[in-house]
Amino acid sequence: MVGLVAFSVAKGSIDIFAKEGFNFITQSNWDAVEGRESFGAFPYIIGTLLSAGIAMLIGVPISLGIAIFISEIAPPRIGTPLAFLSELLAAVPSIIYGLWALFVFRFWVRDLVEKPLYDVFHASVPFFAKTPFGLDIFTAGVVLAIMIIPIVSSICREVMKVVPNSQREAAYSLGATRWETVRMAVFPYVKSGLVGASMLGLGRAVGETILVTMIIGNVIGPNAIPTTLFSQGQTLASLVANEFNEASSDLHLSALIALGAILLVLTMGINVAARIMVKKKIKVQSGAKSQ
Amino acid sequence: MTINNNKKYRDILLETVDKKYRKRMFVNKLVTITTVVCVIAAIVPLTSILIEVVRNGISAISYDFLTQPQGSIGSGSGGIAPAIQGTFIVVGLAAAIGTPVGLLTGIYLSEFAKEGKFSYAVRFFNDVLTGLPSIVIGIVGYVLIVLALGSFSVLAGALSLSIIMIPIVVRVTEETLKVVPYSLREAGHSLGLSKAKITLFIVLPAAKDGILTGIVVAISRIAGETAPLIMTILGTSLFFTGITGPVDALPLRIWRLASQPYESAHAFGWGSALVLILMILALSMGLRLLVQKRSLRPVT
Amino acid sequence: MAIEDPIEAKETVVQATEKYKVRIENVNGWYGNKRAIKDINLNVKEKTVTAFIGPSGCGKTTLIRCLNRMHEMTPGAHADGRIIVDGIDIYDKSIDPVIIRRRIGMVFQKPNPFPTMSIFDNVAAGLKLNGLTNKTIIREVVEESLKEAALWDEVKNQLEQPGMSLSGGQQQRLCIARALAMQPEVLLMDEPTSSLDPLGSSKIEELVRALKDSVTIIIVTHNMQQAGRVSDFTAFMYLGDLIEYGSTNQIFMKPEKELTERYISGKFG
Numbered sequence: 001m002v003g004l005v006a007f008s009v010a011k012g013s014i015d016i017f018a019k020e021g022f023n024f025i026t027q028s029n030w031d032a033v034e035g036r037e038s039f040g041a042f043p044y045i046i047g048t049l050l051s052a053g054i055a056m057l058i059g060v061p062i063s064l065g066i067a068i069f070i071s072e073i074a075p076p077r078i079g080t081p082l083a084f085l086s087e088l089l090a091a092v093p094s095i096i097y098g099l100w101a102l103f104v105f106r107f108w109v110r111d112l113v114e115k116p117l118y119d120v121f122h123a124s125v126p127f128f129a130k131t132p133f134g135l136d137i138f139t140a141g142v143v144l145a146i147m148i149i150p151i152v153s154s155i156c157r158e159v160m161k162v163v164p165n166s167q168r169e170a171a172y173s174l175g176a177t178r179w180e181t182v183r184m185a186v187f188p189y190v191k192s193g194l195v196g197a198s199m200l201g202l203g204r205a206v207g208e209t210i211l212v213t214m215i216i217g218n219v220i221g222p223n224a225i226p227t228t229l230f231s232q233g234q235t236l237a238s239l240v241a242n243e244f245n246e247a248s249s250d251l252h253l254s255a256l257i258a259l260g261a262i263l264l265v266l267t268m269g270i271n272v273a274a275r276i277m278v279k280k281k282i283k284v285q286s287g288a289k290s291q
Numbered sequence: 292m293t294i295n296n297n298k299k300y301r302d303i304l305l306e307t308v309d310k311k312y313r314k315r316m317f318v319n320k321l322v323t324i325t326t327v328v329c330v331i332a333a334i335v336p337l338t339s340i341l342i343e344v345v346r347n348g349i350s351a352i353s354y355d356f357l358t359q360p361q362g363s364i365g366s367g368s369g370g371i372a373p374a375i376q377g378t379f380i381v382v383g384l385a386a387a388i389g390t391p392v393g394l395l396t397g398i399y400l401s402e403f404a405k406e407g408k409f410s411y412a413v414r415f416f417n418d419v420l421t422g423l424p425s426i427v428i429g430i431v432g433y434v435l436i437v438l439a440l441g442s443f444s445v446l447a448g449a450l451s452l453s454i455i456m457i458p459i460v461v462r463v464t465e466e467t468l469k470v471v472p473y474s475l476r477e478a479g480h481s482l483g484l485s486k487a488k489i490t491l492f493i494v495l496p497a498a499k500d501g502i503l504t505g506i507v508v509a510i511s512r513i514a515g516e517t518a519p520l521i522m523t524i525l526g527t528s529l530f531f532t533g534i535t536g537p538v539d540a541l542p543l544r545i546w547r548l549a550s551q552p553y554e555s556a557h558a559f560g561w562g563s564a565l566v567l568i569l570m571i572l573a574l575s576m577g578l579r580l581l582v583q584k585r586s587l588r589p590v591t
Numbered sequence: 592m593a594i595e596d597p598i599e600a601k602e603t604v605v606q607a608t609e610k611y612k613v614r615i616e617n618v619n620g621w622y623g624n625k626r627a628i629k630d631i632n633l634n635v636k637e638k639t640v641t642a643f644i645g646p647s648g649c650g651k652t653t654l655i656r657c658l659n660r661m662h663e664m665t666p667g668a669h670a671d672g673r674i675i676v677d678g679i680d681i682y683d684k685s686i687d688p689v690i691i692r693r694r695i696g697m698v699f700q701k702p703n704p705f706p707t708m709s710i711f712d713n714v715a716a717g718l719k720l721n722g723l724t725n726k727t728i729i730r731e732v733v734e735e736s737l738k739e740a741a742l743w744d745e746v747k748n749q750l751e752q753p754g755m756s757l758s759g760g761q762q763q764r765l766c767i768a769r770a771l772a773m774q775p776e777v778l779l780m781d782e783p784t785s786s787l788d789p790l791g792s793s794k795i796e797e798l799v800r801a802l803k804d805s806v807t808i809i810i811v812t813h814n815m816q817q818a819g820r821v822s823d824f825t826a827f828m829y830l831g832d833l834i835e836y837g838s839t840n841q842i843f844m845k846p847e848k849e850l851t852e853r854y855i856s857g858k859f860g
Contacts, residue, residue, distance in 0.1 A: 004431060004435070005420070005423065005427065005428065005431050005454070008430060008431040008433075008434040008435055009427065009430055009431070009434075011434055012430060012433075012434045061329070062329045062332055062333055063329075063333075064329075065325055065326040065328070065329025065330070066326070066329050066330050066333055068322075068326050069326035069327060069329065069330050070330075073323055073326060075666065076666050076667070082330065085334075085337075086333075089337050089340075091508070091511050091512075091515075091571060091575065092340065092515070092568065092571075093514070093515020093516070093517070093542060093567065093571070094515070094517070095515060095517045095542040095545050095546060095564070095567075096340065096344060096515070096545075096564050096567065096568065097340065098546070098549070099344075099545055099549055099560055099561070099564050100339070100340045100343055100344070102549055103343075103347075103549075103557065103561075104339065104343050105336065105339070146333070146336045146337070149333050149337075150333075150337070153333075164703075166699055166701055166703040167703055167705065167706075168664075169661060169664070169697075169699060169703070170699070170703045170704075170705065170766070170769075171705075171716075171720075172661060172664060172692060173659065173661065173692055173696065173697035173699075173770065174692070174693070174696075174716060174717035174720055174721075174769070174770070174773060175308075175689050175690065175691075175692040175693030175694075175717065175720065175721060175773065176689070176692075176720055177315055177316065177318075177319035177689050178319060178322075178323070179318060179319045179322040179323070180315070180319070180720055182322075184705065184716065184720065185705065188705065188706075188707035188708070189706065189707065200422070203422045203424075206424070207422075207423070207424020207425070207426065207427070208424070209424065209425065209426040209517070209518035210517040210518050210542070210546055213546075214546070214549060214550075237424055237426045237518065240426055240430075240522075241426060241518055241521055244433075244521055244522045245521060245522070245525065257430050257433075257434070260426060260427045260430045263424055263426070263427055264423065264424075264427050267422055267423060267424055267427075268419055268422070268423070270422070271418065271419055271421075271422035272419070274422075275415075275418055300728070300731075300732050300735070300774050301774035303723075303728060304718070304721065304723065304773070304774050307721060307722045307723050308690075308693060308721045308722065310722065311721065311722030312690070314722075315689075315722070316687075316689075
């Protein structure tokens with residue numbers, strides 16, 4: 001079935017690679033007008049990596065914190081309902097995150113985070129040197145983070161559950177505090193599992209389409225290369241969603257499918273890496289079990 | 292001699308412990324507070340989502356909203372009935388394709404496949420498939436079916452969604468079956484039953500609840516998918532016309548409504564979102580009741 | 592050495608404080624609403640080995656886990672009463688269990704070295720945790736502790752190997768060395784030989800006898816012969832009650848309670 005996917009994507013994108021060659025990846029033009037068609041994916045690769053990067057930067061530490069709180073610190077009376085809540089939220093479709101982000105959350109981000117940052121730093125830090133609008137790469141990253149938190153934190157929790165209690169007791173019996181126990185007896189055991197969990201979150205963030213489409217601002221061409229955090233942007237997935245139904249020519253369509261091909265390669269790389277990480281974790285476990 | 296040494300080290304240790312104790316307690320407290328802040332930071336937006344959907348959604352929902360097709364754009368009349376109908380048809384069809392394929396593959400991997408390169412490859416590709424972005428899978432539906440039939444269609448949408456569903460079902464099935472104790476299978480063998488019969492009458496019933504849960508999780512996942520539908524079913528705002536024709540679906544409708552510049556369309560969007568969430572919730576509640584009821588019965 | 596009857600000595604409260612390392616007064620251990628140990632009173636003399644024996648479910652493990660406040664780490668579990676170590680009530684509100692556990696070492700049923708650490712780091716773990724940074728002292732303490740745990744000669748050339756590379760018995764001695772490195776005043780051992788082969792067990796027993804010169808040891812065991820071999824005092828527990836407590840000789844030779852006699856002679860348990 002993966003063959004099927006690869007075949008379809010390859011078949012669909014062959015036209016554009018025939019025309020543009022390797023330049024498709026490195027150039028920034030995006031012009032669909034007949035006669036002067038020219039397509040380049042570079043800005044959207046950047047947009048994808050940047051928005052997913054922001055999502056990871058915010059989402060992973062918070063997920064980890066939640067996982068530590070639920071599985072190591074909170075008494076079951078508090079931990080169990082929290083865990084239930086996060087399972088529930090993991091089932092909320094991304095379109096609903098998108099709807100909420102578009103009509104509610106982007107104003108929070110704009111007024112509470114972006115504007116203060118802009119007011120203080122716009123002259124000194126180039127990252128913040130653009131009047132914030134709320135529909136931009138930064139907002140997209142933050143909302144992606146919110147979306148991946150339930151998933152990433154519940155995988156982290158599951159990974160941490162595997163650590164036998166005897167390990168925690170060993171640390172406690174040496175006079176470790178709760179945090180020291182987590183650091184000493186839990187983390188070393190599950191480090192690669194946690195990295196794997198984050199990678200799966202990264203895969204989600206990179207491939208997320210509809211949510212990003214709704215809030216990233218959707219610009220095309222060289223303008224889509226973000227110059228500040230508050231610039232409008234575009235990701236591979238969001239451009240496909242935006243233009244697919246309005247594609248004016250076969251070449252345009254082929255270019256969009258080729259964006260999908262790049263996305264495919266990107267996420268496959270991430271997932272294979274994540275899988276290797278999770279496997280490493282199992283090795284440590286079976287080593288520990290042997291006695 | 293041992294005792295003397297012991298004493299010496301004990302004093303050194305006590306001294307360090309005293310010196311570092313405050314700092315360690317402080318770090319411990321700091322970490323605890325940080326994790327609580329993380330929980331709050333996550334809970335605030337997530338509860339806000341639920342509250343907003345319910346608050347804005349309830350005012351949009353009416354009898355007409357659930358039973359009528361959409362009125363003219365911006366008028367705020369009519370409803371989302373085609374989208375509800377479309378979601379049921381597309382998701383139903385996808386589940387009808389995805390469930391047996393996923394189930395059989397999972398059973399094969401757990402019960403019949405020999406551990407080797409082939410089953411490793413199946414498992415590996417299954418995992419890769421799980422991680423693929425849904426929009427890429429939408430492209431598959433487009434290239435294989437939409438281009439072939441020359442029209443956006445229910446079939447293309449259902450096929451794409453089933454490709455998303457299958458790997459989830461495969462994995463859950465395999466994992467649930469693996470947990471069934473081997474002694475159950477041995478009991479079957481000792482009665483002289485064939486492998487197929489053991490799987491069908493002993494192993495599968497034991498794993499039923501777990502597999503059912505997996506299928507429901509997979510269905511709720513595809514019910515909320517938007518991206519692959521853009522390029523397969525199009526989203527017409529009309530009722531179902533046939534399996535090879537285009538159709539609407541709730542997630543797609545929400546997206547289209549949200550992109551319109553009219554307040555009334557946004558209200559419809561919230562209403563659709565609430566309907567979608569309630570459908571997914573009903574699915575998992577129904578499952579919970581089913582599974583719980585069964586476990587109340589005496590052991591089978 | 593003259594052995595005093597600890598039950599009788601319980602009556603002399605304040606004056607005798609210094610004589611006993613650990614005094615257990617009216618201790619109850621709970622799992623939710625279920626009382627697993629009931630009103631336990633028991634005093635332990637310094638630098639002796641005291642064994643808790645009894646059939647499974649009698650509360651001996653719960654009791655020993657109360658002694659370093661490990662019991663309360665089980666979700667839903669708590670304890671009340673007073674446990675006085677060196678004149679300090681470890682259940683006093685102002686006492687941090689972290690400090691208590693530093694002074695009272697513990698060895699568990701299954702050896703649990705940290706799997707990602709080397710042999711050396713396993714022993715040094717507690718020292719580093721408590722903020723000791725002087726490398727020379729850490730090295731000295733690690734060597735000393737491994738010697739005390741009778742493991743030094745076997746591992747001195749492979750200190751950088753992972754702790755998991757050792758045999759089960761060696762791992763358990765590594766855990767003992769890890770506990771000893773903290774210079775504990777009391778060492779709790781919860782069925783330390785239950786997962787070991789006979790050879791590994793006898794090495795641990797030898798070690799227990801040697802260690803009592805420097806540290807007070809309390810050991811839980813389901814193996815009566817083991818209690819007879821290693822301990823000076825024995826407490827017999829049954830269904831959460833302390834049935835009888837006295838010198839090991841007395842408990843094994845002329846028990847006062849009929850229940851003890853029946854258990855010792857193997858009629859139940």
